[in-house]
Amino acid sequence: MDNGRRGTPDFILLVLTFLLVGFGIVMVFSSSSPIASFYQQDALYYTKKQVVFAIVGLVAMFFVMNMRIEKLKKWISPINFTIIIMLVFVLFTEPLNGARSWITLGSFGTLQPSEFAKIGIILYISALICKKGEQFRDFKTGLLPVLVIIAFVSGLILIQPDLGTAAILIFGTLLVVFVGGANLKHLFGILTVSLGVMSLLLFLLTKFETTSTAINIRLSRFTSYQDPWSDQLGSGYQIIQSLYAFGHGGMTGAGFGQSIQKLFYLPFPFNDFIFSIIAEELGFIGSTIFLMTYLLLLWRGLIISIKSTDMFCTLVGTGIVGILAIQALINIGGVTNAIPITGVPLPFISQGGSSMITSLISVGILLSISRENNRLSK
Template sequence: MNRTSYKSMQRKPSSPKLSKGTPDFQLLVLTLLLVGFGVVMVFSASSNTAAVSKDFNFDAFYFVKRQLMWAVLGFIAMLIAMNIPYQFYKKWFLPLFIVTAVLLLLVPYFGVSINGARSWFRLGKISLQPTEIAKIAIVLYLSALITKKGEKFREFKRGLFPVMIIVGFVIGLIMLQPDFGSAFILAITAGIIVIAGGANLKHIFNCALVGLLGVITVLGINMLIPSSGTDGGYRMGRIQSWLDPFHDAQNASYNLLQSLKAIAHGGWTGAGFGQSIQKLLYLPYPYNDFIFAVIAEELGFIGTTIFLCFYAYFIFRGLLIALRCPDIFGTLVGVGIIGNIAIQAFINIGGVTRTIPITGVTLPFISSGGTSLFITMASVGILLSISREWNRVSQEKTTRKTTVEHRKDYRPIRPV
């Protein structure tokens, strides 16, 4: 038998071609379930208000149609982000950050004022909120910068201090609108990323102490001179209503009291879907800031607990994906994204239930909102991109292990 025939008779193990990793199926399904549930609850919470208001064209489906539109756009953005390798954002975070900073600088002068905050640009019938873009821009900025600095990030002058200056600048622009709820969320999110990035805990503590003293100073000035700020008295009223909901039941405490009444009316099993009483022009913005109160009233303690379990598992799954990522940039981005969603959800639900003072932030995935829903779903797309990398690495390890086992079992055919 010639050499060619001998080689052709050898059975060599073949290495299957590796494809892109698959996105995390559980996170994808949980996201779609939360968004779908949000659309349903927006309809339930808004239909009565919209049907009797000229501002909404007497259209009971006014809010749900907008929510569906943004959900579809957000789904498309999520699919696009999911198919872009997350390392791409490490190179292009700076243009996004610069655009966001410019928008934040312009919105106090050219934006429209809603509920005392000049936080939106009006583009026809579409409203754009730069603060929502800033949340993901800060996450990408911090993650890329910390990754680039490496061990230098543990140094205060060359590491943490320059980062805090930039973050403080962005937070300051948001407070000028004024939007203290979003500024607080952004500050906590930045703190989580900084801690996860390995900053010196002593430096973090000192920065947190300075920030706390600043907040106490601002609150003290507002308490002594309520007219010193555009809405200082309003913010202090929220704190007072949190401490004593009955001290000004028709003004400062009205929103919180109506929210607590809705939760109490829900009881264990709820009044039933669409049967909320408080949403009938009693509870302000039942489709937005106070949508959780409507959920509690219509679904009761049992239904609300199930909803919160789904939400908690979504956060757990997102955190697991972030921690599994094979590189520090992906881990920091994932922790920042899921941390931002978790903090905002806690602040919204905490305010509605009187766990903390009301801040006026929305409930991610659930509340009616355009920019917020779109950016949140796009952020989940980045998380799914991170999960694809983990699955790809896992698949590669499995393939290598299989190849080694095939080679161990390989036995050449002896020539006759």
């Protein structure tokens, strides 16, 4: 019988989260202080904002951690309805950096609804798959409605345009669909068609001129990935400066606070390119330790998800781990020029409120699942 008591949260996951958040704040300070001093006359300007974001995120994390999964399920529809409203609303706002992805919140900063959409859609799709049960393996009545929802939400994000976040959402939800027991033939066919359509669209955009500044910016990122040195002062400038940072860091790094690229060479080094500064200051060894910590957090989250006897918890946990892993891979792959730059933040590390808060809420859900696991194991 359920006596109402809950188990303890996963201690390892909790400690790893605090370590990454703390390390992120330290690296935001190191990477942003020269720019903050020059433009804001306050070396701690971005660091103080990041501390506030971390506090808000940690409060949200502890709130969600103490919420029962059954209670969380009741909030899924209102949460997603609010997110959809924000995704539509943001399309009518003034563009920022070539995209309509943010809602301005005055002096506090901006809110990026697409970051919250990643969590919302994972929760909604997981609940829908559990509700359909065995019917989910049927394409027309099971899988198709799920795909329509994924396409609708990702489409709203794509037209902002935000290719990186849309890709994270699509691959993260497809992972949930796979774990949920979808027919592999259906998934393979969908993936093949999707990749074909995306490749054709990219080919057509590169062959024909477009008047959209936002699209042109993203196309320039793709062409600079192929050969950044072909336009060293234009589209290739940022990735070249990022690669210089990795080269300067070498094996042991230049030392904390000793980055050269953050001195107005690498634009906004405390956001999407913060891993470049980590590599420059801490070197290959420090970067490897950081990545191992990251992998350990993801592994712990996956173990918590697999151990759950509740299918909904397994799907949500797997989706959250998948989204965090995919986002980190896209960010690190972009700054190392392994893949085209898409402009997504590094979870827990990059300066920014929406990313920090949603990442910590995600961990809060995993901790809630771990509490349920530990309660049942007693």
